[in-house]
Structures are given as C-alpha cells and as structure tokens.
Amino acid sequence: MALDARQWLDKIRALPLTSPVRIMNVCGGHERSISMAGLRSALPDMIDLIPGPGCPVCVCPEEDIYQAIQIGLNEPDSIVVAFGDMLRVPVNVSSKSVRSLEQAKAAGADIRPIASPSEAVRIAKSEPGKTVVFFVAGFETTCAPVAGMLAEGIPDNLLLLMSGRLTWPAVEMLLDYETPSFDALIAPGHVSTVMGPEEWQFVVDRHGFPAAIAGFTPDSLLAAIYSVLRQKLDGRIFLDNCYEQVVKPHGNPTARRLVESTLTIVDAPWRGIGIIPASGLELSADYAQHNARLRFPVHAENARKNAGAMPPGCDCARVVLGRIKPVDCKLFGASCTPRSPVGPCMVSDEGACRIWWSSGIRT
Numbered sequence: 001m002a003l004d005a006r007q008w009l010d011k012i013r014a015l016p017l018t019s020p021v022r023i024m025n026v027c028g029g030h031e032r033s034i035s036m037a038g039l040r041s042a043l044p045d046m047i048d049l050i051p052g053p054g055c056p057v058c059v060c061p062e063e064d065i066y067q068a069i070q071i072g073l074n075e076p077d078s079i080v081v082a083f084g085d086m087l088r089v090p091v092n093v094s095s096k097s098v099r100s101l102e103q104a105k106a107a108g109a110d111i112r113p114i115a116s117p118s119e120a121v122r123i124a125k126s127e128p129g130k131t132v133v134f135f136v137a138g139f140e141t142t143c144a145p146v147a148g149m150l151a152e153g154i155p156d157n158l159l160l161l162m163s164g165r166l167t168w169p170a171v172e173m174l175l176d177y178e179t180p181s182f183d184a185l186i187a188p189g190h191v192s193t194v195m196g197p198e199e200w201q202f203v204v205d206r207h208g209f210p211a212a213i214a215g216f217t218p219d220s221l222l223a224a225i226y227s228v229l230r231q232k233l234d235g236r237i238f239l240d241n242c243y244e245q246v247v248k249p250h251g252n253p254t255a256r257r258l259v260e261s262t263l264t265i266v267d268a269p270w271r272g273i274g275i276i277p278a279s280g281l282e283l284s285a286d287y288a289q290h291n292a293r294l295r296f297p298v299h300a301e302n303a304r305k306n307a308g309a310m311p312p313g314c315d316c317a318r319v320v321l322g323r324i325k326p327v328d329c330k331l332f333g334a335s336c337t338p339r340s341p342v343g344p345c346m347v348s349d350e351g352a353c354r355i356w357w358s359s360g361i362r363t
C-alpha cells in the first residue's frame with residue numbers, strides 16, 4: 001500500500017542519521033513542491049534540500065536573449081514568440097536601453113508570449129507575410145514537443161532560435177567538481193518520462209552517489225528523499241524509480257526518436273556558468289533553413305560580442321549550481337523581487353529565487 005506524506009515523514013524522522021546530508025533537486029517543479037509544502041522545515045535539521053540547475057530560463061545565455069531582442073527590434077516584418085517567462089528576463093547590456101523582450105515589445109517590436117509550440121505554428125500560418133521567430137529556451141521536456149512540431153512540418157516563415165539544454169550534463173559537471181555541492185540526487189520525473197530513467201544511471205555508476213527519481217507530489221518527493229537517505233545509511237547505492245507509475249524504462253521512445261531526428265547535441269553556454277560540453281540542443285542540419293541563427297548571422301555575431309553574464313550583484317549562477325541558497329544573495333528581497341527582478345532566477349516560475357520568495361521563505 002502506498003504511503004502518504006505523513007507516513008514518509010515519520011519514516012525519514014526515524015532514520016538514524018549521524019551526519020548532515022545535502023540532497024539536490026534539478027527541477028523547478030520539484031523545488032516548487034518542496035517549498036510550497038514546507039518540506040524543508042518538516043524534515044530533520046540534518047537534511048539539507050538544495051535547489052540545483054532546474055530552471056531553463058535561468059540558464060539561458062544572455063547572448064541568446066540579446067539576439068532575440070535584436071531580431072525583434074531590427075528585422076522588419078518579424079514576430080518573436082517565446083514562452084511567457086522569457087519575456088521578462090533581463091540582460092545586462094549597459095549600453096542599450098532595451099534589456100528584455102518585454103521592453104523590446106514596449107519599444108515597438110512585435111513580441112508575443114505563447115504557451116505551446118503549436119501556437120508558434122498557428123501565428124506563422126496566420127501571418128504569411130512575416131517572419132516568425134520562435135525563441136525556444138527549455139530542457140528535454142520542452143524540446144520534445146518542438147521536435148514533434150518540426151517532424152510534422154512547419155511553415156516556411158517559421159524560424160527557431162534554439163536554446164535547448166540537457167539537464168544531465170550540468171549534473172555531471174557538478175559531480176565532477178572536487179567538492180560537489182550535494183551528497184545525493186533527486187532526479188526529475190518529467191525529464192525521465194521522456195528520456196528514460198537510464199539517463200540518471202551515471203550518477204550511481206560513475207560517481208557512486210545515491211539517486212532517486214521523484215514525481216511532483218510531497219509523498220513522491222519524500223519517498224525519493226527517504227530512498228537516498230536509506231541508500232547512504234545502508235551503503236547500497238542504486239538508482240531508485242519512485243515515480244514508477246509514470247516513468248517507464250527507456251522513457252518515451254517516440255519522443256526520443258523525434259528529438260534525435262530533428263535536433264543535434266552541441267556544446268552550449270549556460271548563463272553565468274560557461275560552456276558545458278554536449279549540453280545543448282540545436283536544430284539539425286536538415287532544418288538549417290529554419291535556423292534563426294543562420295538566417296540572421298549579424299545578430300548572432302553582435303550577441304556574442306555584446307552579451308555578458310549576469311547583472312552586477314546577481315548571484316544566480318551560484319544559486320543554480322547549488323553553491324548558495326537564494327536567501328544568501330544580498331539582493332534577495334532587497335533590490336530583487338518578482339516585481340522588480342534583477343536576475344533570471346527571480347523571473348521564472350521555475351527559478352529558485354522566485355519560488356522561495358513566493359513561498360514566503362526569507363531566511
């Protein structure tokens with residue numbers, strides 16, 4: 001019989017922990033569930049839950065945002081569409097007055113928020129005289145439906161500015177550090193649904209860290225937390241699938257095939273972090289005619305020259321890497337709030353700073 005959250009909490013509290021354990025999650029949805037449910041304060045003090053690189057908007061490099069802004073401002077008859085969060089993310093280009101897609105819209109560019117790839121197709125079909133640029137910033141779960149859209153065929157006037165990212169290379173990079181910022185991993189359920197649980201086996205096999213895949217409810221998260229703690233205590237490390245009802249071996253073969261046939265893996269920059277090898281998803285050569293970077297090389301070049309990393313004082317990179325908590329940034333709640341965000345982690349619904357602020361976490 002499945003246990004409820006209260007029962008999992010009781011089991012965790014009964015564990016004979018003798019030293020602190022840092023457990024990282026790499027999913028904005030996990031972080032939101034943990035924060036909203038108040039799991040941190042409910043768990044024993046020795047358990048530290050650390051938000052990691054789970055927000056695609058937060059790691060989207062400034063040069064890509066800058067490029068989308070420049071296309072919107074400078075390309076006649078262009079429409080830039082992006083998922084809503086992306087519109088408010090600020091770039092740190094001091095010489096320019098327009099520092100976000102939202103500001104570009106206010107300056108007259110045709111920038112539109114969308115909620116799904118099919119909306120981009122619909123807009124392109126309804127505006128045949130315009131060039132529609134779909135700015136795609138997202139992890140595997142966002143890229144899979146984009147791949148499906150490409151495989152179905154898209155209008156000639158629809159271009160993509162891809163800023164797709166794979167989650168696991170960032171985790172691998174964190175584990176490769178001499179002093180990793182965590183001791184165990186809660187792996188993202190939705191990414192595993194698409195790519196398969198096997199994607200996280202390296203955490204166990206190559207690094208010897210406990211890992212468990214979790215869903216988004218408190219009971220599923222607590223089951224995963226219990227699993228990694230139990231693994232540490234028993235010295236028996238394995239990848240536990242605590243979301244078996246949804247995460248199946250090998251994931252979703254159709255989605256994986258679509259991703260593999262339309263997108264290609266590239267070395268990619270992560271905002272404030274730098275280039276992580278083989279961590280990006282870009283359009284494959286077969287779709288070069290839909291690649292906004294190739295269609296507008298001047299903006300790609302300018303973006304590379306002008307874009308920096310983070311706004312002054314913003315510690316998003318260290319938040320994303322799990323090196324500090326959102327409350328450790330001196331701007332948190334001072335000059336940086338959801339109303340007036342300084343960095344991307346306070347903009348996105350999946351950003352740890354915004355989640356902590358919205359959940360009332362202040363210390």
Ligand code: SF4
Nearest residue numbers: 316329336343346353
């Ligand atoms: Fe960046 Fe604001 Fe978070 Fe500080 S509080 S890390 S400035 S988003």
